[in-house]
Amino acid sequence: MALAYFNGNIVDMDDPVIPIEERGHQFGDGVYEVIRFYQGKPFMMREHLERLYTSAKAIRLEIGKQQNELETLMLELAAKSGLENADLYMQATRGVAPRNHLFPKCPASISITVKPSRELPQDVRKQGVQVVLLPDERWQNCYIKSLNLLPNILAKQEAFEQGCFEAVLVRDGFIMEGSSTNMFIVKDGKVQTTPLSNYILAGITRLAVKRIAEELQVPFVEKPFTPEELLQADEVFLTSTTSEVLAVTSADGRQIGSGCPGPVTRKLYEHFQLKVK
Ligand code: PDD
Numbered sequence: 001m002a003l004a005y006f007n008g009n010i011v012d013m014d015d016p017v018i019p020i021e022e023r024g025h026q027f028g029d030g031v032y033e034v035i036r037f038y039q040g041k042p043f044m045m046r047e048h049l050e051r052l053y054t055s056a057k058a059i060r061l062e063i064g065k066q067q068n069e070l071e072t073l074m075l076e077l078a079a080k081s082g083l084e085n086a087d088l089y090m091q092a093t094r095g096v097a098p099r100n101h102l103f104p105k106c107p108a109s110i111s112i113t114v115k116p117s118r119e120l121p122q123d124v125r126k127q128g129v130q131v132v133l134l135p136d137e138r139w140q141n142c143y144i145k146s147l148n149l150l151p152n153i154l155a156k157q158e159a160f161e162q163g164c165f166e167a168v169l170v171r172d173g174f175i176m177e178g179s180s181t182n183m184f185i186v187k188d189g190k191v192q193t194t195p196l197s198n199y200i201l202a203g204i205t206r207l208a209v210k211r212i213a214e215e216l217q218v219p220f221v222e223k224p225f226t227p228e229e230l231l232q233a234d235e236v237f238l239t240s241t242t243s244e245v246l247a248v249t250s251a252d253g254r255q256i257g258s259g260c261p262g263p264v265t266r267k268l269y270e271h272f273q274l275k276v277k
């Protein structure tokens with residue numbers, strides 16, 4: 001059963017628990033994480049929590065709980081939900097205070113939901129997805145997993161309205177990442193992805209894929225690439241907690257490689273499944 005948590009209490013998913021003057025609601029003043037549970041076990045939870053504390057520090061937000069306390073809380077909530085395969089979303093905001101841009105001195109507010117994982121339909125996975133390239137209109141601190149997602153949701157909506165699964169964001173002539181995913185190309189057997197910087201989120205699935213590529217001795221390079229290189233790639237794929245490893249078979253209406261999920265993508269996906277199942 002899906003469940004929700006707000007500042008110490010388990011609540012009903014649709015209980016109106018967020019006060020009007022909550023800063024996540026009024027300013028998007030907070031950070032978040034998404035952790036997936038497979039067969040009741042969290043995948044790379046420590047890495048997700050480390051990223052959460054990095055995000056919080058970057059916005060000068062005191063979470064008010066130690067990493068191990070938060071871990072225990074998340075494990076308890078996931079267990080209580082009884083869900084085997086679940087997505088846990090956690091938001092930490094700068095709490096409740098009369099509206100003012102200046103930071104209040106008040107405890108962080110923590111909300112968590114645990115819901116059944118959204119599995120992608122098998123035919124989507126088999127066929128791969130389409131993407132559209134759009135300008136990256138976000139700020140300079142995309143390594144922070146901030147609740148301010150307006151440019152991301154506008155790009156994703158635009159992609160959806162063009163019949164695509166994802167918007168691939170381009171900044172200064174280079175591919176950064178998707179609106180909620182990291183992007184990879186495969187050329188001549190080499191996997192290439194955008195290097196980590198303040199312009200992209202350090203994806204946990206990206207890290208999992210990097211480790212898998214190393215184990216399989218598949219060459220893995222972190223080097224910027226252009227839209228043209230993406231269109232000329234043998235394979236393209238994206239990664240995220242919710243999409244895992246997903247083949248991209250067309251971009252801006254142009255077919256990529258054979259137009260089907262390629263062998264390197266499939267191998268990485270299969271090995272990813274071995275890690276989580
Ligand atoms: N999105 N880039 C962006 C901008 C993201 O929002 C995400 C995650 C990723 C992939 O990160 P990870 O592999 O750690 O999930 C990359 C999550 C899933 C979300 O917003 O729901």
